[in-house]
Amino acid sequence: MNKLLTKTQRERILGVIIGTPIVMAMLWYFVVQAEQIKLKASGQKLAGVQQKLAKAETVMRQEVAIADTLQARGDLLAKREATLAPDRDAYAWIISTINPFILNRKGVSIYAYTQPDVSDQGLLSDFPYRWATFHLKGTGFYQEFGAFFADLENSFPYFRVQNLEVSANTGPGVEAEKLNFSFDLITPVVTTESK
Numbered sequence: 001m002n003k004l005l006t007k008t009q010r011e012r013i014l015g016v017i018i019g020t021p022i023v024m025a026m027l028w029y030f031v032v033q034a035e036q037i038k039l040k041a042s043g044q045k046l047a048g049v050q051q052k053l054a055k056a057e058t059v060m061r062q063e064v065a066i067a068d069t070l071q072a073r074g075d076l077l078a079k080r081e082a083t084l085a086p087d088r089d090a091y092a093w094i095i096s097t098i099n100p101f102i103l104n105r106k107g108v109s110i111y112a113y114t115q116p117d118v119s120d121q122g123l124l125s126d127f128p129y130r131w132a133t134f135h136l137k138g139t140g141f142y143q144e145f146g147a148f149f150a151d152l153e154n155s156f157p158y159f160r161v162q163n164l165e166v167s168a169n170t171g172p173g174v175e176a177e178k179l180n181f182s183f184d185l186i187t188p189v190v191t192t193e194s195k
Contacts (some may be wrong), residue, residue, distance in 0.1 A: 108140035108148045129188040137182040160186040
């Protein structure tokens with residue numbers, strides 16, 4: 001049988017027998033495996049897109065709830081801003097806010113209000129409102145004076161009392177039991193740009 005094939009033919013057949021697995025291995029490595037890597041990457045990308053789509057669909061189903069929450073928070077913000085000092089005529093605002101509050105307090109009176117010092121720098125950094133600082137002076141009995149400040153900070157949660165000074169009430173014709181006090185009242189100011 002060896003005599004039927006020539007030496008050249010045997011070498012070619014042997015080359016084909018040896019070369020075929022090598023060529024198949026190269027095709028597998030360079031073509032099939034590369035395509036499998038691309039297919040796996042496409043599958044991962046598809047899974048990521050499907051995950052984002054599922055999240056988007058969830059958010060879309062919650063659209064009404066999100067819109068209702070946004071509306072409720074906007075209404076709450078508008079209600080809270082209505083209690084803050086306006087950027088126009090903050091002086092009249094502080095008088096009209098504090099005077100009715102003082103009417104319910106026996107033994108405490110405020111007799112001096114200063115024009116506000118309005119500033120962008122205040123108690124909180126990156127706060128979307130400006131700050132108004134009012135200096136107030138008054139007199140009051142010791143016990144009413146303490147209750148007044150406690151009620152003031154509880155009734156107006158956005159007010160901040162600072163630089164409180166208390167002294168004895170001296171002078172002719174004054175009630176000796178009363179104390180003189182002065183303090184800075186700091187409050188956020190709603191500007192027309194923030195509305």
